Structures are given as C-alpha cells and as structure tokens.
Amino acid sequence: MQFQIRPYVESDYxxxxxILQEADMFDSLWDSKENFNSIIKKNPKSILVAVVDNKVIGxxxxxxxxxxxxxxxxxxxRKDHRNKGVGTKLLEYAEDSACxxxxxxxxxxxDSKKKELQKYxxxxxxxxxxxxxxxxxxxxx
Numbered sequence: 800m801q802f803q804i805r806p807y808v809e810s811d812y813x814x815x816x817x818i819l820q821e822a823d824m825f826d827s828l829w830d831s832k833e834n835f836n837s838i839i840k841k842n843p844k845s846i847l848v849a850v851v852d853n854k855v856i857g858x859x860x861x862x863x864x865x866x867x868x869x870x871x872x873x874x875x876x877r878k879d880h881r882n883k884g885v886g887t888k889l890l891e892y893a894e895d896s897a898c899x900x901x902x903x904x905x906x907x908x909x910d911s912k913k914k915e916l917q918k919y920x921x922x923x924x925x926x927x928x929x930x931x932x933x934x935x936x937x938x939x940x
C-alpha cells in the first residue's frame with residue numbers, strides 16, 4: 800500500500816476526528832477543530848497525517864516541550880489500515896522531525912491497560928519511566 804505523509808490541513812479534520820473516535824481517543828475539547836487550527840497556526844508541521852487516495856488514514860501530533868524534548872500525541876491509524884506500517888512511518892517521521900529540531904528526547908503517554916500497544920513501542924526502542932504516572936487535568940473557568 801502506498802501512502803504519503805504530509806502536514807495537516809483544515810479539511811483533514813473530519814477524517815482525524817473519525818480516526819480518534821474509532822480508537823477511543825477523541826476528546827471534544829483537546830481534539831476540537833479550533834484547537835487543531837490553533838496548533839498548526841503556531842507550527843504548521845506539528846500535526847502530520849498519512850494519506851492514501853486523498854483520504855487521511857492516520858495522524859500524529861508533535862509538540863516541542865522546550866528546546867530539548869518533544870512530546871507526541873494522538874498517534875492513531877484507521878482500523879482497516881492498521882498493521883501495514885502506517886503508524887510506524889508516522890512515528891519515524893515524527894522522530895526525524897524532532898531530531899531536526901535538535902530534540903534530545905521524545906516521549907508520550909500510553910494507556911497503562913493497553914499492553915499490546917506498549918509492546919509496539921518497546922519494539923521501537925521506547926522505554927518506561929521507573930515511576931508510574933497518571934494523567935491529571937482540570938477545567939479552567
């Protein structure tokens with residue numbers, strides 16, 4: 800299967816929303832169209848999509864965290880395109896992008912219950928921290 804990786808454009812949003820919903824990752828605020836547009840306004844290449852036949856089949860968000868660290872978010876691939884190298888290519892592209900920006904480390908949060916997903920990342924050289932973490936958030940007024 801041939802696919803290309805390119806920066807996100809606003810017309811990709813319905814595809815990404817659908818992919819994130821299918822992966823049970825969608826959050827109405829964090830993944831809103833307005834939030835995605837504000838992300839690419841700051842850095843047009845921070846959201847990447849994998850495309851085949853003009854349809855988005857996968858996505859990843861890269862966010863610099865200072866000058867030496869990059870964080871990854873929302874790596875997801877449509878179910879019918881999983882296990883075909885799409886996620887791996889998106890991850891490699893994001894890693895290359897972080898290297899070019901001089902980041903020394905890259906990381907992300909993974910659901911602690913998704914053991915298969917953790918194995919996927921271990922095979923690609925990722926490690927876990929010794930301390931367990933949970934994600935905490937607060938709605939602001």
